[in-house]
Amino acid sequence: MRIRKVHVFDGQKLCEGLFDVVTEQNRIAAVTPWDGTPAAQGEIDGNGGxxxxxxxxxHVHLTWDGLVDPAMDIWHRSKEENLLETVANTLKYLQAGVTSVRDLGSPDDDCIHVGQAIRRGWLAGPRIFGSGQSIIMTGGHDPFHGIPVDGPWEALKAVRTQVMKGCAVIKVSATGGVYGREEGEAVDDTELRKEELEMIMDEAHRRHVPVTAHAIGEQGIRACLEAGIDCIEHGQYIQEDMAQFMAQHGVAFVPTFYIYKHLTEDPNTPEYAREKASRVLEHHKNAVRLAKQYGVTIGTGSDAGSPNTPHPALQEELEALTESGLTNSEILAAATGNAAKILWQEGKVGTVAPGAFADLLLVDADPIADLTVLRKLRMVIANGEIAADNR
Ligand SMILES: [Zn+2]
Structure with a gap:
């Protein structure tokens, strides 16, 4: 495939000039300055796009449907129905220009199974980097897809089990959540203990798998940082010294900014959850601001599938992040180059460069000037194949 005469955003910045981009099979083969030659028959005319x-x-949950109470819904369904729901949700992503997702919790490891089906070519869908089941303490946040562990040795077993199943990341619940249980679960509650967290990080890193944590309250975030975490999800109560530490030690941050704002506004949100969401919201902006100030790697995650957040919701996250103090260029980097770094897939996804997978979007106007142009994709190429063509 040869795409002629396009501006290129390379995953960090908009490159100077116009380019031709060539793909071979499922990879990008060349990115060269456009030499003025118009597109020939069979080539794609980028037309200065x-x-x-x-x-x-x-941050997605492909098994959840994003209705009012997805966790309850999956408990009322069979395993087979949940797997099919996972497939149905996954198939919504390429049309929206999302060619990779990281699933941070699905019951029965459904996201890992569907990810394998896509890799084998059984389905056309995004690359799935899944945790499968998460690792939680008994009674911890998100029991619907969590393996309860108590003590370092149970934690060790859970890590090894998820790695054996083919997880691309280990997800832990380090604090309570905003939704979660109405009673007995608060965002300031720390969950897994130091010894458990340390064992999880140590073993995952020995198996070359990164670890990310659901962590909202200050003490829970701090415990994760001390234990050697790779990434913090939500992170509303990140403090200044923590942001500094994260930048120095390469710990990334996925704020999932949109969903908390949305939970406070959506009339379908139960009162207890709306109240909890409102309390963390003011801290959320501060956390993103500190992360930007100290140069923490920020990535984009929508938490799609969670209550009142149907798939896909990344565009909503990108647009919401403009209210957090990030520039459009920083937001686009968070959704491409930085996200690839967080996946430990730098150079393979999230970039327009030779050797990377040919996962590409073509739009008519400059997305850095206006992120809403991403709502009108002219073309989506996923793994070297045209997935959507609106030319
Ligand atoms: Zn989540």
Missing amino acids: YLLPGLIDL
């Missing part, structure tokens, strides 16, 4: 890497959503 903008080519960028396929977007990456670092």
Whole structure:
């Protein structure tokens, strides 16, 4: 495939000039300055449009449907129905220009199974980097897809089990959540203990798998940082010294900014959850501001599938982040180049460069000037194949 005459956003910045981009099979083969030759028969005329890497959503729950109470819904369904729901939700992503997702919790490891089906070519869908089941303490946040562990040795077993199943990331619940249980679960509650967290990080890193944590309250975030975490999800109570530590030690941050704002506004949100969401909201902006100030790697995650957040919701996250103090260029980097770094897939996804997978979006106007142009994709290429063509 040869795409002629396009501006290129390379995953960090808009490159100077116009380019031709060539793909071979499922990879990008060359990115060269456009020499003035018009597109020939069979080539794609970029027509001065903008080519960028396929977007990456670092926080989804593909088995959940994003209705009012997805956790309850899956408990009322059979395993087979849940797997099919996972497939149905996954198939919504390429059309929206999201060519990679990181699933941070699905019952029965459904996201890992569907990810394998896509890799084998059984389904056309985004690349799935899944945790499968998460690791939680008994009674911890998100029991619907959590393996309860108590003590370092149970934690060790859970890590090894998830790695054996083919997880791309280990997800832990380090604090309570906003939704979660109405009673007995608060965002300031720390959950897994130091010894458990340390064992999880140590073993995952020995198996070359990163660890990310659901962590809202200050003490829970701090415990994760001390234990050697790779990434913090939500992170509303990140403090200044923590942001400094994260930047120094390469710990990333996926704020999932949109969903908390949305939970406070959505009339379908139960009162207790709306109240909890409102309390963390003011801290959320501060956390993103500190992360930006100290140069923490920020990635984009929508938490799609969670209550009142149907798939896909990355575009909503990108647009919501403009209210957090990030520039459009920083937001696009968070959804491409930075996200690839967080996945430990730098150079493979989230970039327009030779050797990377050919996951590409073509839009008519400059997305850095206006992120809403991503709502009108001219073309989506996923793994070297045209997934959507609105030319
Ligand atoms: Zn989540």
